[in-house]
Amino acid sequence: MEVVAVRRGAVRSVVVAGLLVLGVTGASGVSGASGAPAVFGKGRSGPEADVAYHGRVSLERGRLRVWLVPQNEGPAGLPNATLRVRLSADLADRQELAEGCVRAGLREVMCETGALPLHGRGRHIGLLLALKEPVPEVVVRIDTWWNGGASDRDLSNNQHAVLALDTGDAYAF
Template structure:
């Protein structure tokens, strides 16, 4: 389930419906670690341009249900049993946003947890390179850091 991630069409929902918005290349780069049921996800949103974005929303989804949120930063909220949504804030073309760190507890004592990171909302932008804003990371319960 966590080994393959489809690339999709590379278009925002608005573009798929024939509406053309600004072109922006969103990217999320960061790290995931798991230690004794506590999962830490830290990422930095980036906009490679060419257009500025007023903001976007990043979706974080875990393969195991969440049982507690240890640290949920401003601009993030729970979105169901195993997901969190986070605002990026404004992203000028060619810039990086502020780093976001989310720490949650997952159910049970899993030896591994999958985390998917992707764009939930892109402000209506057309992104012709969605590969750098869709990630799937498998973290083992070792405390090691896995980068995306």
């Protein structure tokens, strides 16, 4: 079983600070009408980093497993980032999330990556999410929600959409 080891309380401050900066109201975790993360680096004067996520998802009998490793290809390191996992199906009301992760809506979870050193990897993040009801398939969208104002010119490696069928098979991204 994959487990995430994250500093206690760190994701709370990152997510809350991000929500305050964006002026988000309610529990949906989105900003404005578009739902796009407003603090993602375009037009920012912060460092440049290339955040990437690699991992796999699997769905079996209403239980979704998400395992991933955040990476940073540089040219600067990041002290922290927040990734967002969005689903095409509702999450069950009660979830036991890994430390460093919070629920951000009916279909969203956000997790702290921890430090992303230059040309290095962050913490392994493992989620076991219960869906509200079993579904034959679910689309899992993974992206960076907050990265401390760094610019990222290559969004193709940190924005993923994965279709997982209810077979128990792992789908890599």
